[in-house]
Amino acid sequence: MSTNESNFHFYQADSAEVLPDVTPAGSAKTNPTGSNTKQPDLWRSPQLQRPTNSAALPEDLEAIRLHWERRGRKYGLSPSASWVDETMLHHEGVILSRYLKEGDRVLDAGCANGYTTIQLARAKAIRITGVDYAPSMIDYANVNLGRAGRLTGSASFRVGNFLKLDFPDNYFDKVITKRCLINLGNADHQKTALLEAWRVLKPGGLFLISEVTEQTAANLNRLRRRLGLETMVPLWHNCYLDEPDFFSFAHNYFDIKQVRRFSSTYYVLTWALYPFFVRNGQRNYHNLVHRIGAHLPQVGDWGLQKLFVLQKPLG
Numbered sequence: 001m002s003t004n005e006s007n008f009h010f011y012q013a014d015s016a017e018v019l020p021d022v023t024p025a026g027s028a029k030t031n032p033t034g035s036n037t038k039q040p041d042l043w044r045s046p047q048l049q050r051p052t053n054s055a056a057l058p059e060d061l062e063a064i065r066l067h068w069e070r071r072g073r074k075y076g077l078s079p080s081a082s083w084v085d086e087t088m089l090h091h092e093g094v095i096l097s098r099y100l101k102e103g104d105r106v107l108d109a110g111c112a113n114g115y116t117t118i119q120l121a122r123a124k125a126i127r128i129t130g131v132d133y134a135p136s137m138i139d140y141a142n143v144n145l146g147r148a149g150r151l152t153g154s155a156s157f158r159v160g161n162f163l164k165l166d167f168p169d170n171y172f173d174k175v176i177t178k179r180c181l182i183n184l185g186n187a188d189h190q191k192t193a194l195l196e197a198w199r200v201l202k203p204g205g206l207f208l209i210s211e212v213t214e215q216t217a218a219n220l221n222r223l224r225r226r227l228g229l230e231t232m233v234p235l236w237h238n239c240y241l242d243e244p245d246f247f248s249f250a251h252n253y254f255d256i257k258q259v260r261r262f263s264s265t266y267y268v269l270t271w272a273l274y275p276f277f278v279r280n281g282q283r284n285y286h287n288l289v290h291r292i293g294a295h296l297p298q299v300g301d302w303g304l305q306k307l308f309v310l311q312k313p314l315g
């Protein structure tokens with residue numbers, strides 16, 4: 001899929017995108033794009049107001065939820081339902097899988113249509129549950145799971161709200177969240193989600209956060225401006241983490257074990273150097289620059305996606 005480079009948003013807005021050919025996640029083991037497969041038409045009679053079956057979604061988040069509900073229908077089984085950068089989406093899953101071990105009970109909070117959830121269950125003997133507040137995402141996640149073939153571990157999906165999780169205290173060994181916190185509208189909701197992750201984690205459990213911060217977005221924009229490229233702005237539904245504020249709050253509950261800049265080189269190549277040399281080109285998230293860039297050693301702090309590894313203390 002190609003998206004014009006002149007769309008200056010961090011993450012491409014779906015309104016500007018062409019609906020890609022759909023791919024069941026199960027066929028995407030080595031190639032995130034996979035082959036074209038007909039998807040079931042789950043949404044012939046869409047009802048946008050289907051409830052989340054989860055209590056207490058703050059009113060100010062309903063517009064964002066509707067955005068994801070529509071996007072879930074639009075993209076169906078495709079990994080692009082959550083993010084059009086399927087190359088980095090896949091690479092991120094590979095990085096995350098290294099933090100999981102056999103027997104872990106794992107929560108994927110804001111799992112979209114389950115691409116990463118299934119990728120992780122395929123890679124490791126874990127029991128993973130994906131939760132998303134958009135019913136369309138969960139419906140397609142279940143179809144993706146049905147088509148995934150044999151998994152090393154097991155996966156299940158349910159509709160739910162990260163701000164009020166329907167799980168007991170001290171239940172999970174690991175909680176993962178990727179680009180879900182930035183869809184929570186403001187810092188207060190982001191902190192509420194962090195407290196929910198803390199509540200459902202066992203003592204000693206890990207909270208794995210792969211998110212965008214204001215600070216890295218500013219770093220990347222500074223680099224782009226030096227190259228004469230336009231400043232990129234967040235999409236309307238994104239509120240990036242304010243790193244000092246969010247992590248000083250997090251520090252009251254978690255030990256911050258690691259900050260991993262796994263996408264810095266990738267972003268320098270794909271969002272600074274590539275657009276500098278190939279002006280007005282078409283962006284193709286599967287081209288060689290993207291595919292090679294994801295695997296190079298890291299330099300600097302320019303990568304929008306950064307992994308924060310937090311541990312709930314034992315005592």
Ligand SMILES: C[S@@+](CC[C@H](N)C(=O)[O-])C[C@H]1O[C@@H](n2cnc3c(N)ncnc32)[C@H](O)[C@@H]1O
Nearest residue numbers: 068082110112132133134161162178179180183
């Ligand atoms: C950018 S997508 C990322 C999906 C997935 N984590 C990934 O990386 O592929 C954000 C997802 O979070 C979900 N989401 C946002 N706020 C949520 C909430 N309060 N509770 C549950 N899911 C939420 C959206 O429906 C959407 O599917």
